[in-house]
Amino acid sequence: AQSVTQLGSHVSVSEGALVLLRCNYSSSVPPYLFWYVQYPNQGLQLLLKYTTGATLVKGINGFEAEFKKSETSFHLTKPSAHMSDAAEYFCAVSDPRTGTASKLTFGTGTRLQVTL
Amino acid sequence: DTGVSQNPRHKITKRGQNVTFRCDPISEHNRLYWYRQTLGQGPEFLTYFQNEAQLEKSRLLSDRFSAERPKGSFSTLEIQRTEQGDSAMYLCASSDRGGLGYGYTFGSGTRLTVV
Numbered sequence: 001a002q003s004v005t006q007l008g009s010h011v012s013v014s015e016g017a018l019v020l021l022r023c024n025y026s027s028s029v030p031p032y033l034f035w036y037v038q039y040p041n042q043g044l045q046l047l048l049k050y051t052t053g054a055t056l057v058k059g060i061n062g063f064e065a066e067f068k069k070s071e072t073s074f075h076l077t078k079p080s081a082h083m084s085d086a087a088e089y090f091c092a093v094s095d096p097r098t099g100t101a102s103k104l105t106f107g108t109g110t111r112l113q114v115t116l
Numbered sequence: 117d118t119g120v121s122q123n124p125r126h127k128i129t130k131r132g133q134n135v136t137f138r139c140d141p142i143s144e145h146n147r148l149y150w151y152r153q154t155l156g157q158g159p160e161f162l163t164y165f166q167n168e169a170q171l172e173k174s175r176l177l178s179d180r181f182s183a184e185r186p187k188g189s190f191s192t193l194e195i196q197r198t199e200q201g202d203s204a205m206y207l208c209a210s211s212d213r214g215g216l217g218y219g220y221t222f223g224s225g226t227r228l229t230v231v
Binding site: 004036042043044045102103104105107109 | 120122147149151156158159160161164172207209211220222224225227
C-alpha cells in the first residue's frame with residue numbers, strides 16, 4: 001500500500017519569502033508523484049507531476065519539486081511567495097504498476113498562508 | 117470551457133434521505149473517478165470507471181453508495197439513507213487513455229451537508 005505524509009498542516013510565509021512544503025511517501029516501488037493546489041470551494045488543480053526522467057520538475061505559477069528517491073521525498077518549493085499562493089496544497093502518489101487504474105493517494109494537505 | 121462539470125455544487129439534505137450527484141467528464145476522456153474529501157483531509161478514492169465498466173471500488177464505498185456510468189459518458193453517484201458522516205465534498209475526475217500522465221482533470225466538486 002502507498003501512503004503520503006505532509007509535514008506541517010499549516011505553513012505561514014511572508015510575501016517574497018521562500019515557500020517549502022514537505023512531502024514524504026511510502027511505496028514499494030518508485031511511484032508517480034503529484035502536487036495539487038486547492039482554492040476554497042474549488043476542485044484540485046495540478047501544479048506539477050513526476051513520472052519518469054528528470055527528477056527536478058517545474059510546474060505552473062513558479063513552483064517546482066525534486067524527487068529524491070533516497071529520501072523518499074518530493075518537496076514543493078517556490079523562490080518567492082505571492083499573496084495569490086495562499087491555498088491548500090496536496091501531495092499525491094500513484095502506483096505506476098496499476099497502469100490504467102491511475103487512482104491517486106493523497107496526503108492530508110498543507111494550508112499555506114502568505115502574509116504582508 | 118470543456119472541463120469536468122459537477123452538479124449540484126451544494127446539497128443540503130436531511131439524514132435518511134437519498135441524494136444523487138452527477139459528473140460530466142471531458143468529452144474525449146474514457147476514464148472517470150470519484151473521490152470524497154472530508155474537512156481537513158485529502159481526497160480519498162472511491163471508485164473508477166473505464167467507459168461504462170466500474171473497474172474498482174474502495175472499501176469506503178459502503179452498500180449505501182452506488183455509482184453508475186451508463187453509455188460511458190456522464191456518471192452518477194447515489195447515496196441512500198444518508199448519515200451525518202456522509203457530509204463531505206465529492207469530487208469527480210476524468211482522464212484519457214493515457215491515464216495519470218495526460219489530462220487527469222478534477223471538477224469543482226459537490227459539497228454535501230447532512231443535517
